[in-house]
Amino acid sequence: MDxxxxxxxxxxxxxxxxxxHGSCERDVLLKFDRGPLTIxxxxxxxxxxxxxxxxxxxxxxxxxxxxxTDVAVLFEELGTGPVPGPLFTSAVLCARIIxxxxxxxxxxxxxxxxxxxxxxxxxxxxxxxxGWSPERIKMKAKKSGSDYVLSGTKLFIEDAQYATDLLVVxxxxxxxxxxxxxxxxxxxxxxxxPLTGFMVGQAEVILKDVKVAAADAMLxxxxxxxxxxxxxxxxxxAYKVGGCKRAYEMSLAYAGxxxxxxTVIGRFPRVQDHLINAxxxxxxxxxxxxxxxxxxxxxxxxxxGSVHVAxxxxxxxxVRATDMAHEVHAGIGVLREYGLTLHTKMSRSLYHTLGSxxxxxxxxxxxxxxxx
Amino acid sequence: MDFAIQDTEEQKExxxxxxxxxxKNVPPGIEHHVDPNDQPVDQYQLRRELGRRLGAKGWLYPNxxxxxxxxxxxxxxxxxxxxxxxxxxxxLPPYYDSGGRMGGPTILVWGTEEHKKAFLPPIFxxxxxxxxxxxEPGAGSDLAGIKTTAIRDxxxxxxxxxxxxxxxxxxxxxxWTIVVTDPKGERHKNLSWIMIPMNLPGVTVQPMEVLATxxxxxxxxxxxxxxxxxxxxxxxxxxxxxxxxxxKVATTHLEVEHGGTGRLADRRVIQEFIxxxxxxxxxxxxxxxxxxxxxxxxxxxEAEITRLFALRNHWLSHAHKPRSYEGPQYSxxxxxxxxxxxxxxxxIAGPYALTKDECWAPLRAAIEYFQRDAITSLHPGATTDIxxxxxxxxxxxxxxxxxxxxxxx
Numbered sequence: 078m079d080x081x082x083x084x085x086x087x088x089x090x091x092x093x094x095x096x097x098h099g100s101c102e103r104d105v106l107l108k109f110d111r112g113p114l115t116i117x118x119x120x121x122x123x124x125x126x127x128x129x130x131x132x133x134x135x136x137x138x139x140x141x142x143x144x145x146t147d148v149a150v151l152f153e154e155l156g157t158g159p160v161p162g163p164l165f166t167s168a169v170l171c172a173r174i175i176x177x178x179x180x181x182x183x184x185x186x187x188x189x190x191x192x193x194x195x196x197x198x199x200x201x202x203x204x205x206x207x208g209w210s211p212e213r214i215k216m217k218a219k220k221s222g223s224d225y226v227l228s229g230t231k232l233f234i235e236d237a238q239y240a241t242d243l244l245v246v247x248x249x250x251x252x253x254x255x256x257x258x259x260x261x262x263x264x265x266x267x268x269x270x271p272l273t274g275f276m277v278g279q280a281e282v283i284l285k286d287v288k289v290a291a292a293d294a295m296l297x298x299x300x301x302x303x304x305x306x307x308x309x310x311x312x313x314x315a316y317k318v319g320g321c322k323r324a325y326e327m328s329l330a331y332a333g334x335x336x337x338x339x340t341v342i343g344r345f346p347r348v349q350d351h352l353i354n355a356x357x358x359x360x361x362x363x364x365x366x367x368x369x370x371x372x373x374x375x376x377x378x379x380x381x382g383s384v385h386v387a388x389x390x391x392x393x394x395x396v397r398a399t400d401m402a403h404e405v406h407a408g409i410g411v412l413r414e415y416g417l418t419l420h421t422k423m424s425r426s427l428y429h430t431l432g433s434x435x436x437x438x439x440x441x442x443x444x445x446x447x448x449x
Numbered sequence: 450m451d452f453a454i455q456d457t458e459e460q461k462e463x464x465x466x467x468x469x470x471x472x473k474n475v476p477p478g479i480e481h482h483v484d485p486n487d488q489p490v491d492q493y494q495l496r497r498e499l500g501r502r503l504g505a506k507g508w509l510y511p512n513x514x515x516x517x518x519x520x521x522x523x524x525x526x527x528x529x530x531x532x533x534x535x536x537x538x539x540x541l542p543p544y545y546d547s548g549g550r551m552g553g554p555t556i557l558v559w560g561t562e563e564h565k566k567a568f569l570p571p572i573f574x575x576x577x578x579x580x581x582x583x584x585e586p587g588a589g590s591d592l593a594g595i596k597t598t599a600i601r602d603x604x605x606x607x608x609x610x611x612x613x614x615x616x617x618x619x620x621x622x623x624x625w626t627i628v629v630t631d632p633k634g635e636r637h638k639n640l641s642w643i644m645i646p647m648n649l650p651g652v653t654v655q656p657m658e659v660l661a662t663x664x665x666x667x668x669x670x671x672x673x674x675x676x677x678x679x680x681x682x683x684x685x686x687x688x689x690x691x692x693x694x695x696x697k698v699a700t701t702h703l704e705v706e707h708g709g710t711g712r713l714a715d716r717r718v719i720q721e722f723i724x725x726x727x728x729x730x731x732x733x734x735x736x737x738x739x740x741x742x743x744x745x746x747x748x749x750x751e752a753e754i755t756r757l758f759a760l761r762n763h764w765l766s767h768a769h770k771p772r773s774y775e776g777p778q779y780s781x782x783x784x785x786x787x788x789x790x791x792x793x794x795x796x797i798a799g800p801y802a803l804t805k806d807e808c809w810a811p812l813r814a815a816i817e818y819f820q821r822d823a824i825t826s827l828h829p830g831a832t833t834d835i836x837x838x839x840x841x842x843x844x845x846x847x848x849x850x851x852x853x854x855x856x857x858x
Contacts, residue, residue, distance in 0.1 A: 078451055078452065078453060078525070078760075078764055079450065079451045079764070079768070080450050080451075080452070080761060080764045080768075081450070081768075081770075082450070146450055329844065329845070329846065332846055332847060332848075333845070333846070333847055333848030333849075334848065340847075341847045341848050342847070343841075343846035343847030343848060343849075344846070344847035345847075346837075346838075346841075348846070349837065349841040349846050349847075350837065352841065352844060352846055353781075353837055353840050353841065353844075356774065356778070356840075356844060357778065357781075357782070360758065360761075360778065361754045364754070364757035364758065364760075364761055365750075365753060365754060365757060367450055367452075368452050368757060370450075371450050371451065371452045371453075372452075383753075386749070386750050386753050389750055390750055390753075390754065435743075438743055438746040438747060438750075439743070439746070441746040441749065441750070442736075442742045442743070442745070442746050445723065445745070445746065445749060446727065447723075447726070447727060447736040447742045447745055447746070448736070448742070449734065449736070449737065
């Protein structure tokens with residue numbers, strides 16, 4: 078038993094820390110938040126050069142074949158920013174789906190581009206009847222000769238505006254089960270419209286008679302898709318762990334400086350309660366997440382159950398930790414330039430991504446064999 | 450990271466050795482009562498006998514030094530001993546021994562060589578049973594507000610006062626007790642710890658009936674006691690850690706008590722309850738109800754977090770990593786999450802969660818006991834509010850320097 082980071086992970090953590098405290102520090106993140114500047118203008122190049130886009134991809138496909146836990150250490154640090162952008166969606170989520178569902182030729186064709194950061198993938202999964210259970214996918218691909226044709230709306234799609242390629246999930250007319258189709262984001266009939274509001278990087282994707290060649294179809298890969306989602310989920314959890322950590326640390330620091338009634342407010346038990354709730358949320362998310370990663374890295378049978386626990390806990394924890402941070406900070410916390418709201422917004426925006434806590438509770442029911 | 454408590458070859462051998470030892474040495478006739486209050490004295494005696502046999506090998510307090518009756522074994526070995534005892538429904542130690550469990554490691558840190566030689570071997574070998582005596586009628590959360598005095602008189606201290614919420618059934622040989630040695634002294638600088646033989650004239654033990662005992666990993670007895678001291682003369686030698694230095698000594702004691710070392714004993718009742726919900730009883734399966742299923746999934750998440758906090762603390766203390774707020778965080782979590790889990794069980798199982806009836810109670814009334822125990826467990830080893838106070842200090846709230854965790858071996 079050893080719960081510490083190994084040497085590789087320490088190095089990953091250090092370089093990610095430098096990035097978050099250096100070229101991607103708070104003022105830069107605030108600029109991204111206001112737009113029109115985005116992380117793609119300059120930082121994506123830098124992140125790709127550090128090899129981050131290839132970490133979750135095996136060496137034979139141009140990546141560095143790191144363990145999921147290694148990748149999680151990177152994302153925990155990025156989560157402290159929170160550094161936005163398509164790194165998770167493209168280099169972890171879509172990469173793992175392609176690894177699970179793609180043919181040898183598809184992997185060879187797609188993964189090296191993701192690993193180098195040249196191609197950016199986004200997962201067009203959820204639809205108007207939002208939800209992550211496969212039954213919510215109503216889109217059906219039509220057969221047209223040897224090709225397929227996709228039409229319909231995909232909604233709340235993460236980072237689609239940055240994508241060079243989309244992985245569109247749909248059924249096939251006349252068949253059961255789900256398939257995955259690679260679609261050029263600039264293909265005729267594809268329109269991507271970023272959504273505004275209290276959310277980060279989500280878009281509407283409309284497909285209108287979009288042609289997909291057979292070579293770009295991963296047919297009947299519902300189970301493989303689910304495996305890819307399962308492997309990617311705890312990396313997203315690690316990102317939320319980082320978010321909890323920053324929300325807690327900001328609050329602890331503020332409560333140590335801010336004076337009211339001639340006393341630093343961190344001396345008041347009511348304020349301490351908020352800080353305690355925040356650190357409890359942080360540690361709950363952290364240890365459920367890293368145990369799930371350890372189980373996945375070691376191909377353990379009960380890994381799925383642990384991933385569902387982690388995803389349910391981490392999503393709730395990030396929201397809770399930012400709530401507590403707002404209790405501590407009061408007015409200053411909602412001032413945009415202060416930076417806390419970047420986390421508040423991210424915690425809400427990612428709450429449902431890859432399945433809400435409720436959906437993961439339901440999946441957990443199956444993992445625990447409660448469903449006969 | 451490696452979360453596995455996985456046996457190396459050497460550990461596998463040790464596990465086999467432990468199993469063989471237990472097969473041979475667990476006295477025949479040991480029965481398991483869900484409610485410790487139902488455990489008769491002969492069952493207590495059988496557990497003491499097992500304690501002595503474990504103690505003779507140094508396995509009762511396995512990671513304490515060999516020279517004082519432990520076996521200098523690693524955390525992993527202790528875990529194996531715990532596992533193997535848990536497998537047969539027992540704990541380590543197999544009986545309530547709070548004064549040994551908390552006092553032993555404290556004496557190891559603060560006692561003189563003579564103290565260690567005199568007090569530790571009988572505890573670690575299981576020859577004596579020791580209680581811890583802290584709370585009083587007027588001093589619960591405010592431990593420094595105790596009133597029981599120990600006044601020096603020649604070669605003795607004379608003890609007067611009353612302690613509460615002590616021990617379990619069937620008495621003790623010693624009590625590891627915090628007392629006031631300087632009644633006029635400054636708060637926190639007037640306290641000391643003293644080992645009091647319970648057979649001295651003037652010691653009276655009076656049982657108190659309580660809802661449940663919040664036992665130590667199933668090893669609790671069925672009651673708590675009030676202990677009265679009326680001019681009890683204790684040899685001055687028995688004062689450990691220096692006169693009026695007791696508040697510092699208490700930091701070690703409380704660190705052990707507040708979960709600093711992390712207990713690994715899983716709450717087996719939670720797994721049993723989930724299994725129970727999956728079984729069909731009288732044509733009905735609780736897990737077929739979607740509301741119940743959701744509650745069970747949430748309950749499982751709660752229990753997983755608690756288990757992981759315990760595992761983390763175990764690793765922190767045994768890998769000698771720096772600790773701050775993690776001890777009280779785990780204690781707080783364990784208390785609040787047990788109550789939460791118990792209430793979910795009540796919602797899911799209805800009155801079946803409340804009956805102890807031989808005919809109708811599921812799981813030999815383990816759920817019923819858990820209902821009572823989760824409530825009772827809110828206060829021993831400090832209330833949830835006090836756990837939060839300690840946590841806040843250790844987190845360094847209000848710009849204070851972070852308080853260090855108590856010194857452990």
